[in-house]
């Protein structure tokens with residue numbers, strides 16, 4: 430179902446609307462390949478971002494998050510910014526929405542509801558700075574992302590138009606255990622914040638954020654982790670996307686990348702060509718029986734990073750067992766000892782290609798968690814590229830988190846123009862992290 434133009438009533442102005450707010454819509458930018466000849470618009474955007482540390486944040490300044498004014502103040506302790514309140518004191522009622530709208534818990538197990546969420550996001554979620562691509566999370570992906578062990582239905586929050594029940598805004602949380610330094614903290618991972626294009630800049634996002642926070646508090650959780658392409662108070666880390674072309678001709682045709690200087694199309698195709706099969710003996714799909722070995726590998730590996738998820742076998746089964754067109758995981762089983770020595774994974778997040786006559790979908794793989802103990806990481810990731818190519822992906826994306834920097838350049842990834850900022854809600858870290866100190870990938 431496509432959104433018609435006339436069944437989304439416009440919102441009355443909200444009291445806390447900031448008249449000085451910038452007219453541009455802040456988005457988590459969908460990364461595209463960096464380009465020497467970047468558009469004026471994206472340059473403007475970057476300048477605005479770099480200035481935004483001094484910008485007022487009428488909502489975020491009221492929240493228990495690291496504030497810009499406290500940057501560099503080493504006297505502030507690491508840990509929760511505010512202490513939990515008594516559970517019975519958590520506000521029992523939902524926050525007030527403008528009169529024409531109502532809250533709606535979205536059961537993504539229900540096909541019709543999942544289709545509504547899918548459509549809202551497919552039409553209104555994150556775009557790149559030049560509005561050429563928009564994330565196109567599949568229904569199956571959304572079900573996977575929103576229903577991990579211990580999930581709460583009430584944390585999948587929609588806003589509907591009262592009159593016709595059309596879904597016009599969305600935000601979600603899922604529970605996770607995240608370690609920060611030596612502390613494992615129960616947190617919500619908050620994601621899929623989306624407001625219909627016709628309802629933007631009316632201060633609906635803060636209402637959604639307050640409502641998800643309230644529902645998280647009701648479960649006796651007081652912290653959250655989230656990412657955004659925009660600078661808010663205050664990132665714990667700022668990471669960069671890198672892109673490895675698998676289908677360079679299509680990427681160039683749709684404007685995702687450009688032909689390099691002094692390059693022809695056929696040279697470019699040759700440059701990115703990959704062998705037909707993975708090189709590592711014992712490289713195979715992860716199966717259910719591998720869950721304990723993969724959990725052990727991952728737990729050991731993730732313990733090296735300052736912020737990382739604390740995964741048990743149930744989590745690994747959910748997050749990493751392969752699901753077609755959602756998540757792929759491979760491992761290396763030593764042909765001699767049958768020991769599981771290495772692991773790599775990626776998730777599938779296609780983008781809609783807006784306004785292209787030939788292509789409508791970009792099939793992208795996103796590097797997830799990778800652990801190399803015997804196989805060199807470079808070789809393991811080259812095998813991941815090979816299987817992604819075999820499976821028909823156009824591009825393989827990776828953040829510069831964990832040890833990814835060690836293979837990005839050698840494996841012909843190019844830097845993207847999208848930065849991804851990581852945030853914690855109600856938790857202060859003493860120091861901002863380098864991407865390589867971060868062991869967390871959010872979807």
Ligand SMILES: CC(C)(COP(=O)(O)OP(=O)(O)OC[C@H]1O[C@@H](n2cnc3c(N)ncnc32)[C@H](O)[C@@H]1OP(=O)(O)O)[C@@H](O)C(=O)NCCC(=O)NCCS
Nearest residue numbers: 456457486487488489554555623624629630631632633634
């Ligand atoms: C992100 C989105 C929901 C914000 O809604 P909006 O109508 O543009 O903004 P509103 O007027 O409702 O709210 C503005 C407030 O939300 C904050 N905000 C905007 N984007 C945010 C984000 N991604 N995460 C957290 N807060 C955000 C703003 O900083 C501002 O608060 P401040 O005054 O303290 O700075 C909307 O632009 C959207 O759906 N964009 C496309 C999808 C997207 O980018 N989602 C976020 C993915 S991380």
